[in-house]
Amino acid sequence: MVCKFLANAVVSLRCRWGSAHPCARFTGARVLSLMLLCGACSGPVASAAETVTVRLDWLVSGYHAPLVVAKERGLYAAQGLDVHFENGQGSLATLQVVGAGNGTLGLASLSAISMAESHGVPVVAIAGLIQRAPEAVLSLAGSGIHSPKDLEGKRWGAVAGDEGQRLFIAYAARNHLDLNKIRKVTLNASTVLVALVHGDVDFICGWEMEEGLKIARIKPIAAPMLLAASGINTMGTSIFVTRRMLQEKPDLLRRFMLATQQGAQIAVSEPQAAVNALLQARPEFDRAFVTAELAALPAYQHTSASAGHPFGWLARSDVDGMLAVMRDYYALPAAFTADQLYTNRFIP
Secondary structure, three states, X not given: OXXXXXXXXXXXXXXXXXXXXXXXXXXXXXXXXXXXXXXXXXXXXXOOOEEEEEEOOOOOOHHHHHHHHHHHOOHHHHOOEEEEEEOOOOHHHHHHHHHOOOOOEEEEEHHHHHHHHHOOOOEEEXXXXXXXXXXXXXXXXXXXXXXXXXXXXXXXXXXXXXXXXXXXXXXXXXXXXXXXXOEEEEEOOOOHHHHHHOOOOOEEEEEHHHHHHHHHOOOOEOOOEEHHHHOOOOOOEEEEEEHHHHHHOHHHHHHHHHHHHHHHHHHHHOHHHHHHHHHHHOOOOOHHHHHHHHHHOHHHHOOOOOOOOOOOOOOHHHHHHXXXXXXXXXXXXXXOOHHHHEOOOOOO
């Protein structure tokens, strides 16, 4: 207010006497000096928010709620962060982009991060959004599929190159199934759900809280058989950064995770607010589906080993178990360890 008054005084003097008048020059100089002193005494000018780009693994989905809510509620802004989301095209693509230094943080499956890191991509996970793998064997009610052994003699709808296909092979081995007795029907991602609903295949492998919910809205489904229940827990989507970012921007990462944790708390305590935020970020979403997805999400955000710890905190036993699966079925180098893969140091 004082600075504004002084500035107006300078203008008034110049209007009355003219800018060339000696009194106007002298008085104006004195007033400007006072303005500079006023600015110095008022404290430092707030620094501009740091731009943060987050490349997602896919399009915005329900499990991204902690991040979306944190942005919509201004929690990132309160930490001095100007956060922007970029849509992804799968974990591998996001790892390639962010791993090359294009972006601040990325989202990818922890299993994919482990494979990338083991092959020289300088990335490290700093938080787990999904820690209990949501992949499950999905079938329609009345299919006769109630246990893993029931899958023999059935038709499997498999998407070439999909994570679910690779995980099902591990699941079959863990449950001593004969893959020669399971007829594999290769499909693409756009037709796999239709094929199951129309009866062209007997089962697929997909996320219980995504594909399972979509199918159940059309036809009743049998109880999903989670792969994690058979020890095939490759965990799920995690937040990762490059090792350079880890070293150069530790304070930024702590502030980002603090705001993300706050967003996760709001998503649980105010689910409709989270639904609204997701619909704002992706208007084509169906409200009923997003509501159901958010209701199912908490069961996948923690395991028995990470329960009771802050959102995002990863349990060493879970990570070691995931790496054992990766070594057995994904040719992960035996020398690769959990210490190379993740850190909890940025979890508040």
